[in-house]
Amino acid sequence: MRNTVWAAISLLACTALAQAAPLKVALITSKSHPAFEAYARQTEAGFMLGLEYLTQGTMMVEGRKIVVINKDDQGKPDMAKALLTEAYVDDGADIVVGTTTSGAALAMLPVAAEMKKVLVVEAAVASDITGKFYNRYIFKTSRNSFHDACxxxxxxxxxxxxxxxxxxNVFGKDGIAAARDCLSKMGSKAKVVHEEYAPPASTDFTAPGQRLIDALKKAPEPRFLVVAWAGSSPVNKLANLQPGRYNITLVPGGNLLPVMKGWSAYAGSEGSLYYYYDFPTNAMNRWLVAEHKKRFAGTPPDFFVAGGAAAASAVVQALRATKGSSDTEKLITAMEGMNFETPKGTMTFRKEDHQAMQPMYHFRIKAKDKQKNEWDLLELVREIPANQLPIPVNNKP
Known part of the structure; x- marks a missing residue:
């Protein structure tokens, strides 16, 4: 009898120790990629701020201390694969979050499937991540190309x-294909008359810009030249070609705050974007804005800070749902259909493909004389609810 009691006590003690073991989360970003360093650093900042908010500063979930392991894949697919394997095997990561570029993220997907471990994709955009190359271990908090397009x-x-x-590249081609699809499905009366694709490192846009203008000037009015570009925007260089001579309006896509600061010259132009700090009105966003301003010299949180915080929320909510267990099958069961709060409001992992369904924003660019401060750049036309965005499920044969 005594041996039985001691065995039970020993088992309980081992169980308690196992539950108290640190929860290891690897965060893989592309901090050394010359074009996407800012995206990566924002994601990291947002992830850490999100964990702080969601755990009330304790960095504890269900009695387990969260330990974040940061890794830099330099935006290289082969390195991303190697780092993901390292995170799962050598570091013993329970969950991995990453990465910044779509090419690197796509390379990581088979590794997660092979290891049978959860990978939360943030901030890569390509729709193929939850489409053609989907596997059940992938959960995507970042928007995909169809969110932008729709x-x-x-x-x-x-x-x-x-x-x-x-x-x-993958981002550009995926995005324009999605734009055509969304325009058709949503019954838009706008027509695409021309597309141009330029190398991501381009600095001279004279030739593609002129081809765009030549195609548009023959088309019915109103005429819009839409720029879908990650990183430093070519909008001002296109403006030097004077498309306004032909009643062509430049439409900058959503971008980082420092880029959008130069858009007051396009006041009145409208577009859509993933996040702008002044648009969401929920408690998490209010905290994020206030804390980011305190810690980063008065600057509000940008595009990918919100994304990093959303990924943190998905991780924390999943662990709460599993009572702290990082067992893969329990996590998948908890995360499929899971709602989680983010700076944008509630997101939901769609059961069919694990894409986070989320709202987007229709904005109008403010004139300089209407701005209250240097970061008061946009006004909200409307929030576009998730249920009004027909994001397709593309992971079926």
Missing amino acids: AGAAATMAPASLAFLAQD
């Missing part, structure tokens, strides 16, 4: 002629 379509329902300039 939000853009929602902001452009009236008759218009559109031409697109995008990067010649």
Whole structure:
């Protein structure tokens, strides 16, 4: 009898120790990538701020201390694969979050499947992550190309002629294909008359810009030249070609705050974007804005800070739902269909493909004389609810 009692006590003690073991979360970003360093650093800042908010500063979930392991894949697919394997095998990561670029994220997907471990994708955008190359271990908090495209379509329902300039990479091509699909599905009367793709490192946009203008100037008015570009925007260089001579309006896509500061010259132009600090009105966003301003010299949180915080929320909410267990099957069961609070409001992991469904925003650019401060750049036309964005499920044969 005594041996039985001691065995039971020993088992309880071991169980308590196991539950108290640190929860290891690896965060993989592309901090050394020259074009996306800012995105990566914002994601990291947002992830840590999100964990702080959600745990009330304790960094504890269900009795387990969260330990974050940061890794830099430099935006290289091979390195991303290697670092993900390292995180799961050598570091013993319970969950991994990453990465910044779509090419690197796509390379990581088979590793998660092979290891049978959860990978939360943030901030890569390509729709193929939860589409053609989906596997059940992938949960994507970042928007995908169809969020951008369908939000853009929602902001452009009236008759218009559109031409697109995008990067010649996965992000650019995926985005424009999605734009065509959304315009059609949502019944927009706008028509795409031309597309141009330029290398991501381009500095001279004279030739593609002129081709865009030549195509648009023959098309029915109103005429819009839409720029879908990650990183430093070519909008001002396109403006030097004077498209206004042909009643062509430049439409900058959503971008980082420092980039958007130069947009007052396009006051009145409208577009759509993932996040702007002044648009959401929920408690998490209010805290994030206030804390980011305190810690980062008065600057509000940017695009990818919100994304990092959303990923943190998904991790914390999943662990709360599993009572602190990081068992893969328990996590998947908890996360499929899971609602979680973010700076944008409630997101939901769709059961079919694990894409986080989320609102987007239709904005109008403010004139300089209407801005209250250097970061008062946009006004909200409307929030576009998640249920008004027909994001397709593309992971079926």
